[in-house]
Amino acid sequence: MPLLPVLEHSPFAILPLLKSCKTVRNLNQIHTHIIRRGYEQDHFLIAQFLSICAAVLPASSCYPTTVFNAVISPNIYLWNILMKAHCENASIGECFALFRRMRKGANVVPDKFTFPSLIKACSSVMALREGRVVHAAAVRCGTEGDVFLGSSLIDFYGKCREIECARKVFDEMSVRNEVSWTSMMVGYLNCGDTDAARWMFDEMPKRNGATWNAMIKGLVKLGDLVSAKKVFDAMPVRDEVSFTTLIDGYAKAGDMAAARSMFDEMPSKDLVTWSTLMSGYVQNGKPGEAVKVFGEMWAMNLKPDEFILVSLMSACAQLGSLELAKWIESYMREGSYDMGRAHVAAALVDMNAKCGNMERATKLFEEMPERDLVSYCSMIQGLCIHGCGAQAVSLFNRMIDEGVRPDDVAFTIILTTCSHAGLVDEGCRFFDLMIKKYSLSPSPDHYACMVNLLGKSGKLKDAYELLQSMPVESYAGAWGALLGACRLHCDIELGEIVAKRLFEVEPQNSGNYVLLSNIYAEADRWMNVSDLRERMSEKGLRKIPGCSYLESTTPA
DNA sequence: TTTGGAACAC
Numbered sequence: 001m002p003l004l005p006v007l008e009h010s011p012f013a014i015l016p017l018l019k020s021c022k023t024v025r026n027l028n029q030i031h032t033h034i035i036r037r038g039y040e041q042d043h044f045l046i047a048q049f050l051s052i053c054a055a056v057l058p059a060s061s062c063y064p065t066t067v068f069n070a071v072i073s074p075n076i077y078l079w080n081i082l083m084k085a086h087c088e089n090a091s092i093g094e095c096f097a098l099f100r101r102m103r104k105g106a107n108v109v110p111d112k113f114t115f116p117s118l119i120k121a122c123s124s125v126m127a128l129r130e131g132r133v134v135h136a137a138a139v140r141c142g143t144e145g146d147v148f149l150g151s152s153l154i155d156f157y158g159k160c161r162e163i164e165c166a167r168k169v170f171d172e173m174s175v176r177n178e179v180s181w182t183s184m185m186v187g188y189l190n191c192g193d194t195d196a197a198r199w200m201f202d203e204m205p206k207r208n209g210a211t212w213n214a215m216i217k218g219l220v221k222l223g224d225l226v227s228a229k230k231v232f233d234a235m236p237v238r239d240e241v242s243f244t245t246l247i248d249g250y251a252k253a254g255d256m257a258a259a260r261s262m263f264d265e266m267p268s269k270d271l272v273t274w275s276t277l278m279s280g281y282v283q284n285g286k287p288g289e290a291v292k293v294f295g296e297m298w299a300m301n302l303k304p305d306e307f308i309l310v311s312l313m314s315a316c317a318q319l320g321s322l323e324l325a326k327w328i329e330s331y332m333r334e335g336s337y338d339m340g341r342a343h344v345a346a347a348l349v350d351m352n353a354k355c356g357n358m359e360r361a362t363k364l365f366e367e368m369p370e371r372d373l374v375s376y377c378s379m380i381q382g383l384c385i386h387g388c389g390a391q392a393v394s395l396f397n398r399m400i401d402e403g404v405r406p407d408d409v410a411f412t413i414i415l416t417t418c419s420h421a422g423l424v425d426e427g428c429r430f431f432d433l434m435i436k437k438y439s440l441s442p443s444p445d446h447y448a449c450m451v452n453l454l455g456k457s458g459k460l461k462d463a464y465e466l467l468q469s470m471p472v473e474s475y476a477g478a479w480g481a482l483l484g485a486c487r488l489h490c491d492i493e494l495g496e497i498v499a500k501r502l503f504e505v506e507p508q509n510s511g512n513y514v515l516l517s518n519i520y521a522e523a524d525r526w527m528n529v530s531d532l533r534e535r536m537s538e539k540g541l542r543k544i545p546g547c548s549y550l551e552s553t554t555p556a
Numbered sequence: 557t558t559t560g561g562a563a564c565a566c
Binding site for chain 2: 043044151156181184213216243273275310
């Protein structure tokens, strides 16, 4: 890097160069010069350097800490900058360790700039106890009148569902601004107190974009898209966040047509918008559309972020396209994405498992520093898809041994697996475990899995008894599964009982009549078959004729 | 020469 001669004389001459830093390499070069010129103890220059580090380096970098540690007696500015970096990236424990270090050995006193970052760190993990400690420390330091501290405390207590505490802070503030009012309003929205939130919105002396967007988000969360759209239309200036919030709302309500037209209306879109639209399609089971959107974005020469790639991986998993999976992985490797981040790693495991690359999925899974419920479920489901029922069962057992608590979705997966693989004893054991050890109440889907499992292996009586003990009344799916099993094992007697029940629950479903008729037919009970046909036509039911894709698309 | 902190979208 060419250096201007003026650098010889003053540390300030480095500033313009420092501010133009874009990469780690740039930073290293500047740092070298700082050391060479003996500016390592220059508080002003190091403060600037640390600020630029936060903008350029990845969050996990410990470079700023190293630079800070080389300063013999850092001033309060340096402490506060490092504290903020810690609060945004490190664990709450590390933030507090730094705070203690600051108070004990250092020759500085925390000031009003120190506390808001710490409070923010507490609110991001809902650390109520820790946040109260910081609040008390801030009061002891005499900074409680500060509007930044007040606003961060309102946000913190609101996020921790301590709305009364938030309101107390709000009421006791001598100066409030848009942030204080908006934080209080968000607190009410998160507690479901729409009236109080509305009151805040109407009464606040000044609103900015974030205020309006927060209100839209609150209404979207309550499922009131009509009101959300009204607020959106009433906004003086709409930005990307306003549009994106509404797009997400439409997507979550299953209305992708509305989401897409809102997207198309946007004057300018950022990466979050693209990612929101993609994950909307994924959530609504339209992976092909998600991939198309990715293609549109790609054609515009935009570099996808990790959120977009996670959505793309979910779409790929739904499609089961091994080719696309391989492309995504190699693209991410070349693009130096952080594949170790928890949600990225989980998406990679899921994608490979569902696309048939169990070997790769297993490797990624085992290399994860921590295997959570989601990753375990991806693997178990992958093994299920590939017919490795026994392996899936032993992985489920390992998950429990590792202390990961299965939820209702996990049990649906393992019961389905047992049913597919005909693992009757294991399935029954898991069903029992779910109720007795994990106190989960089985859903209709769980019952249907069990009926399938018992029914397929010929334990029709057990399946019938289970269904009679089912607290969820009149769930047709599980009874239909049992009728299917009766047909499989030619059990006319039970088939008649089950069918009778089904005719009551869903009288318009011709499939049940057809199943029973097939049971009769296989036992050569043709009288019963014709009786049944008669009953069907009385009710105006018709067997829906089988129709193949070819027949329906080829002209006659 | 004089630095640092809070709220809204995936």
